[in-house]
Amino acid sequence: MTSPSYPIVRLRPNANARAIRHGFPWVYANELVLDRRSKSLAPGSLAVLEDADRTPMGLVTVNPNSKIICRMLDRDPEEEINAAWFGARLQRALAHRARLYGDTQAHRLVHAEADGMPGVVIDRFNDVFVIQPNAAWADTHFDALVAAIEAASPNPTIVKNGTGRARKLEGLEETLEVARGDVAGPVGVEMNGATYFADVLEGQKTGLFFDQRENHAFAARLAVNARVLDVFSHVGGFGLAALANGAAGVLSVDSSEPALELAQRGAAAMGLAPSFTTRRGDAFKVMEALAEEGETFDVVICDPPAFAPSKDALERGLRAYERVARMATALVRPGGYLGLCSCSHAAELSKFRNASARGIGRAGRRGQIIHTGFAGPDHPQMPQLAESGYLKAVFFRLDG
Structure with a gap:
């Protein structure tokens, strides 16, 4: 078989070639030689990346419109990106999830760079696969990815969810379509003994947050015979898990009817x-109203959206997390439990934990940290890529 012929892109002499050799998957625009030829490459093009000494480093996808101008696809610079290539990565991802969850087919199947598909997220809801192609190369190779899924799973329904902030950063247009099969309505799945329904077309992101699976399970352990408040609940994440594990009652709060x-x-x-x-209502206003009504709960969980989606938003986001902690603390009974979550990668754990502790203190309470959780193992992290460790969940037991 003839090896494919790819254009060449080259690192600048001051680029961190060692980090890339050791597994860092990205090349930033200021690290690449940007001549007329490299600038003319279409978004999603494939190219061989060379270091400043012209030594091949691997096969990358190139997007001149993105600050992340190259993403490493394969260490073999002669690899061909086709359905077989996708299939090998899918099989590896499937084997890991099967080891974790057995026959349960509701999970994050592909977690972007950590599963060898940069910028690609696939969530599986039984026979429904929701793909988020958040990088240009995933758009140009979408048909090959679909073919690999069809080879791995008989008669799948495949949704292409090309919406969200990540695509905007890549200079890509938003798109949403059912690429294969039909979606008749919300899809039901089981997780932690609870039943959830995900709107895979109109819901938030892919319709359900599988990353919180382990944190749902921990919170459910605290909820036996308890009165539980689930704030920013989405489709019932923490609340339904608590209910399935014997909570006496659950109140879920969200702005989305x-x-x-x-x-x-x-x-x-x-x-x-x-x-x-x-x-239904603004979470801050509802928490304020509940406090005015004298309501208290044995367990309160807050899982807000990303208040600090970037470094520029970090300080503002930390103030918002502190406010959440302060208001939620007022609703926790003496000796009760408070779970606070952040999905902002810019707010690393110590900063988020400190903001949460400040909020608890400002509410006149003290607490002990009893558990710190992260995304579940179907959301693997690349050790070289801090951005892949975005989710934190800190659980406190509060004093009187």
Whole structure:
């Protein structure tokens, strides 16, 4: 077989070639020689990356419109990116998830760089696969990826969810389509003994946050016979897990009525609807109202959106996390539990933990950290890429 012929892009002499050789998967625009030829490459093009001494380093995808101008695809500079290439990576990802979850087919199947597909996220909801192609190369090779999924799973439904901030950073247009099969409505899945319904077309991101699976399970251990408040609940993440594990009652708070309706549907599917209530509104206003009403709970969980999506937003985001902690603390009964989450990669653990502790202190309470959680093992991290370790969940037991 003839090896494919790829153009060559080259690192500047001051680029950190050693880090790339040791596994760092990105090349930033200021590290690459940007001559007329490299600038003319179409977004999503494949190229051989060379160091400043013209030694090949691997096969990369190039996007001149992105600050991350190159993403490493394969250490073999002559590799061909086709359905077989995708299939090998899918099989490796499938084997890992099968070891984790057995026959349960509701999980993050591909977690971008950590699973060898830079910028590509695939969430699996039984026979429904939701793909987020967040890098230009994934758009240009989308058909090959679909073919690999079809080879691995009979009669799949495949959704292309090309929406969100990541695509904007790549200079890509938003798109949303059912690429294969049909989606008749929300998809039901089981997780931690609870039933969830995900809107894979109109819901937030792919429709369900599998990354919180392990943190849901820990919170559920605290919830036996407890009254639980789940703030920023989406489709019932923490609340439904608590309900399935014997919570006496759950109140879920979210600004999205469709999300709360799906949460109620999950509670009904478990036969536990009488113990599950919802309250729609701005989370801060609802927490303020609950405090004014004198409401308290044994367990309070807050899983807000990313308040610090970038370094520029870090200080503002930390103030928001502190505010969440302060307001939520007022709703926790003496000796109760408070779980606080952040999905902002810019707010690393110590900064988030300190902001949370300040909020608890400002509420006039003291607490002990009993558990720190992260994304589950179906969301593997690249040790060279700090951005892949975005999720933190810190659980406190509060004093009187």
